[in-house]
Amino acid sequence: MDTAVFTSFDGAEIAYHTWEPRVAAEGVPPVMLQHGFAASTESNWVGPGVVDALLESGRRVVGVDARGHGRSQKSGDPAFFGERNMSRDHQALFDRLELAEVDLVGYSMGAIVSLLTASRDRRVRRLVVGGVGGAVVELGGVDTGALDGGGELVSALRTDDPTNLTGPAAEFRRFAEANGADLPSLAAQAAAVHDTPIELDAITAPTVLIAGTEDYLARNPERLVEALPHATLFTLAGDHLGVVREKAFASTITSFLDVG
Structure with missing residues (x-):
């Protein structure tokens, strides 16, 4: 793994990681991975075996640490954040790496970022999103209704005494x-979580949505699939944090992206 940092559109320092396969597949673009909230490239993609599965299939892999996460720049200012800014980081990295095409994979918060990117950048060839559902259509982002509108989560992250916290937060x-x-x-x-409509009908890339059957943040995934022009649904048994560790999670991603 090689790690580098680049300066994004607004001066933010964004870290990304690259892996090269031992035998490269011909005629396919790199795969870019965007992790979820509170995670990192390491915890979301390396640990669960997704990076290794992609490398075995001959793909070059790029993992982005979202702003505020992993090795990327930190800040306590909500104006620095938001999935729309993270999507602009994607586009800046596409430019830096001179990518004419890319396969994009995002989970949870990273799924919202990736949907935003695919809705406005035709360089996305194929798209995989996971850990989200009908709330993307209804709310424009993750299911904040499952998190008491998001306010409970903000408080849980800011408190100096987390001993009495309960529930998803x-x-x-x-x-x-x-x-x-x-x-x-x-x-x-x-x-700063994204909560305005995403132009889902502008996404031209073939898409697969992976949703856990017990994932409270991926309720009603069929609604999202219906709103996407070229999408299919794949469900796995498990909750929001557990699905990524299922063997079928990595194999679903690789088999979908291997299609020409």
Whole structure:
């Protein structure tokens, strides 16, 4: 793995990681991976085996650490964040790497970022999104209704005493701490979460949506599939944090992206 940092459209320092396969497949573009909230390239894609599966299939892989996450620049300012800014980071990285085409994969927050990117950049050849559902159509982003409108999550990330936290907000706080995430940055992103319509009908890339049957943030995935012009649904048993560790998660991604 090689790691580099580039300066994005607004001066933010964004880290990205690249891997080269031992035997490269011909005629296919790189795969770019965008992790979810409070995660990183390492926890979302390397640990669960997705990067290794893609490399075995002969793909060059690029993993982006979203602003405020992993090795990218941190901030406590909500104006620094938002999935739309993260999508502009994608486009800036496409330019930096001189990509004429790219296959894009995003999970949870990263799925919203990737949908935004695919809706306005024709360089996205194929698209995989996971951990989201009908709320993308209804709310323009992740299912904040499952997180008490998002305010509970912001408070959970800002509190100095998390011992009394319960529910999904407590789960995300524990997940963030386990990953060594920057809590002020996460709170700022949670306060800036995307909540306006995405031009889903502008997405021309063939798309697959992966949703866990017990994922409270991916409820009604059929609604999202119906709103996308060229999408199919693949469901896996599991919850929001567990689905990415299922073997079928990586194999679904690789088999879909291997189609010419």
